[in-house]
Amino acid sequence: MIPRARHLVAVALCALLVLPAFGGSASAASQVYSVALAKTAADVQRVAAYWKPDRLKAADSYSPATPGSQSTSSSGSSGSAGGAGGQTFAIKKSRTALTVPAVVPRQAAAARTMGKVFFRFGAKEYWCSASAVAAKNRSVVATAAHCAYDSRQAKAAEYWIFVPNPGPNGETPDGIYVGAAISMHEHWPGKGDYDYDYAFVTVHRGFTWATKSGRLAMQDVGRLQDKVGGQGLALSKGVGNRITAFGYPAGPQPDGSRPFNGRTLQSCTGGTRWTVAPSLDLQYGVQLQPCNFSAGASGGAWLIGYQAARGIGSLSGVNSLTWNRDAKGAYDAVSSPNFTAATGEVYKHAASLTTPGNVT
Secondary structure, three states: OOOEEOOOHHHHHHHHHHHHHHOOOOOOOOEEEEEEOOOOHHHHHHHHHHOOHHHHHOHHHOEEOOHHHOOOOOOOOOOOOOOOOEEEEEOOOOOOOOOEOOEOOOOOOOOOOEEEEEEEEOOEEEEEEEEEEOOOOOOEEEEOHHHOEEOOOOEEOEEEEEEEOOOOOOOOOOOEEEEEEEEEEOHHHHHOOHHHOOEEEEEOOEEEEEEEOOEEEEEEEEOHHHHHOEEEEOOOOOOOOEEEEEEOOOOOOOOOOOOOOOOOOEEEEEEEEEEEEHHHOEEEEEEEEOOOOOOOOOOOEEEEEEEOOOOEEEEEEEOOEEEOOOOOOOOOEEEEOOOOHHHHHHHHHHHHOOOOOOOO
């Protein structure tokens, strides 16, 4: 779920008056933190065996992910750049601006990049929203960092998969893509800083379940980008932009109503402004209003220049926090971390990773 930002309207408005003077940069000397998920074909097959059709059919009963819904254990998470098994890579400042154009699938006129991620923390399954992003390895998914890594436990999600365009009964028409590695800014695993609540997950080749000789078998569907296309990437856009945000909301509104069921892709379109959430270390948040997304939309794409006919735009953020600015019965805004040049370096690390050529 998208964690709620509980703030008095007057406090939030006062903070907004001074934010533009900050210049919208949350980046200093920093590093990319990368955590391996499924490394080998055998690892992929083990994760695949967990997510057989019967389990995916029950996916709507799982909990939308939020840090508050996971274990309260914080062992090992304080003051470090993540837990055991991760690696840090220096972020190098580039002299040229990163340009990532969107692409459509090889055999279609329109992209189908939106979907859900499913994973497990402890013994419980969770899900979030996500999208495919164009990359040289044709295998990158963008989502919220809290949909892949619990900074309080310094622990990566287990059995992590991306399902683009999931059906209402566990259908996977465009395949299942097992996570290979999570790339994050070090300030998420190290501090749980919501200025960095984004992650780029490199995924393996996709597969679908097929019945062969009376038994389920993995059937290869190729690289993610080739199958569904990929969104572009837009960095350092600041505020005042027209954004279309996507997600699969499912949770209740503040008044207890449930206008969404998590089975249908929803969108919001509006303008952006700066916002803060001091209790979550969010100093450079970008807020989209109006938008009544609720739990389940976490990690969904924010697109600038969205072309509905082609299903593409440029990714400029991901759903991170919901807001009830007027303190009434429904959420009325959603916010994202500010995507900066440092975000681009995290993305580039994810895009540079390679995965096995065959996992089935």
